[in-house]
Amino acid sequence: MSYEKLDALPPLREVIANHGLAAQKRLGQNFLLDLNLTRKIARCAGDLSQGTVFEVGPGPGGLTRALLLEGAASVIAIEKDPRCQAALAEINEASEGRLQVIEADALTIDIASMGDAPRRVVANLPYNVATPLLIGWLKQAEAVQSMTLMFQKEVAERIVAAPGESGYSRLSVLSNWRCDTRFELVLPPRAFTPPPKVDSAVVTLIPLAEPRFPCRLEDMETVTAAAFGQRRKMLRRSLKTLGVDTEALLEKTGIDPTARAETLTVEQFAALAREYRALKGA
């Protein structure tokens, strides 16, 4: 692989000026212009030399260039903003066919049906759709090798949080039920152009071959929504919204009815999800 043409691309500030890519807030545009930083993020994703890397929201292409420079065999970049197409076409040309750009809303794209395995997702996500995108990928985790994603730091902390920690939430349970999760690094607002209001952080999620504990995803979604929907309440109250016999549910799973969602382990949530299914079917 030759990197000469990629190395010869103009600095990202110039790319933004040349293509009139003034950042738009409604698209969550906070760009990373430091290639050392984007290469560091790309390296968190591991070996990119096989399969396909999916990048959501390449923007002017700072992370896209980094992925290609770090040896990605094939990158599929999904960008909603048509203004970015010309800048990305320049990278496409310099990459000698390793980049494919799709102009679309990433929420509508089924990555499991595209590219070759192993499929990795690497993205500095637009914050307004970051969580729904992650939930969508968790739903097809069997098709994904790894996800290295930038979120607002508070969301990143929730993804890796353990029971009893302040960020422990529905997102923690769903993520750690389906994946190993790893906190990578924190980026201050000044790392971005324009700077966002809060710190950002990168996490990596590695889907397990099977969910950590058996149960159906839709039941896990339902019980975690009920439990964390009223997280200050005891489970005997918060789980009432499930519409099944709450007493039986807690008794059969051996969970203390006076406990709160924030103290339950992922294993206990999976037990609740299985028993919820059994009671609902009964």
Ligand code: SAM
């Ligand atoms: N990857 C670039 C970087 O690191 O400098 C840009 C990251 S910026 C935080 C988010 C990018 O996602 C923007 O380019 C924005 O236009 C794009 N975007 C926003 N919503 C999107 C969506 N629903 N589907 C695809 N791209 C989207």
